[in-house]
Amino acid sequence: MQRTERSIQRKISKARFSQLKTLEMFDFVFQPEIDEKHIKELSHLAFIERAENVIFLGPPGVGKTHLATALGIKACEAKKRVLFLSASQLADELLIAYSTKMLASKLTMLCNLDLLIIDELGYLPFSKEAGNLFFQLVARRYEKGSIIITSNKSFQHWGDIFAGDNTLAAAIIDRLLHHSHLFQISGKSYRVKDKFKKIP
Ligand code: ADP
Ligand code: MG
Secondary structure, eight states: OOHHHHHHHHHHHHHTOSSOOOGGGOOTTTOTTSOHHHHHHHTTOHHHHTTOEEEEEOSTTSSHHHHHHHHHHHHHHTTOOEEEEEHHHHHHHHHHHHHTTOHHHHHHHHHHSSEEEEEEETSSOOOHHHHHHHHHHHHHHTTTSEEEEEESSOGGGHHHHTTTOHHHHHHHHHHHHHTEEEEEOOOOOSTTGGGGSOOO
16 A cells, blocks of 8 residues: 555544545435535535535435535545544543543544534533533534534524533534535435335
């Protein structure tokens, strides 16, 4: 294996993706609502240089995690430092860091990444403490480092994620959205696509 290839593989394994899905594997014809040109433009990674965020909202199975991962893999190929975490994993890690007095170094580590991918925000609600720590992280990365976030909940329901705290949710949304690329996908689930095919 070439040296550069090895270093890319190392970046990919350090990123801890849940699945290795690439942009080339994504079928844009199946999900026409997604602006393919916009995603391709993002894959050139200028959004990382500009510390902009990418937000994928939509129901299960529409490709949010796939696209977030695919952009993350592109970033690894460009030797960026990437970390992929589910929102609940992130909440657990922040709470542990806080309770062991390691929060400052945890936040520094998370802020030193070129790209932080937070998957599945909204599947599990955050405690009040986790919500506050999450806000600190988003505020620290604001205008300094990109976040890609996926969620099954539209913004008006984000208060429910953060223990009913609509003010905190608004403060988080405000910072995430300010410099961002928003994809709201309402299309069909790819997971069940074949289930509805007519039997010949
Ligand atoms: P979500 O995160 O929105 O729930 P995923 O990204 O996990 O959905 O997609 C579910 C599965 O379907 C994954 O295996 C993913 O690779 C695949 N998939 C989703 N959309 C597409 C698509 N348009 N083209 C190819 N595969 C897709
Ligand atoms: Mg997903």
